[in-house]
Amino acid sequence: MTTLFIKDLIIEAKHGVHDHEKRTKQRFKVSVELSVDLGRAASSDNLADSLDWSVLRDEIVTIVQTNSFNLMERLAQVVAEAMLKHRGVSEVSVTIDKLDAFKSGVPGIRLTLQAN
Secondary structure (H helix, E strand, C coil), X not given: CXXXXXEEEEEEECCXXXXXXXXCCEEEEEEEEEEECCHHHHHHCCHHHCCCHHHHHHHHHHHHHHCCCXXXXXXXXXXXXXXXXXXXXXXXXXXXXXXXXXCCCCCEEEEEEECC
């Protein structure tokens, strides 16, 4: 099993319970880790046998930017479910930091889901 990851995507979006969070974009730092069997890709050296980081990144950015959830729990769940749909992914961890929530300190969430 291999861990494939994308770390520290900074994405501006509107998520949160408060009115000002729904009106004004905030910065979110999103990281994902995928557990996937990439043995075939390691042997073939062919992208078709792996997961394309660009595709994963674009999908994460689209989810974060085109939705507006009240809770980070929901945002993390939607991102994780999308990542689990990719071929061969058996587990995904999503970490989201809400960078602009406080003057000091960064709240966040980490969610781990396994494929059924």
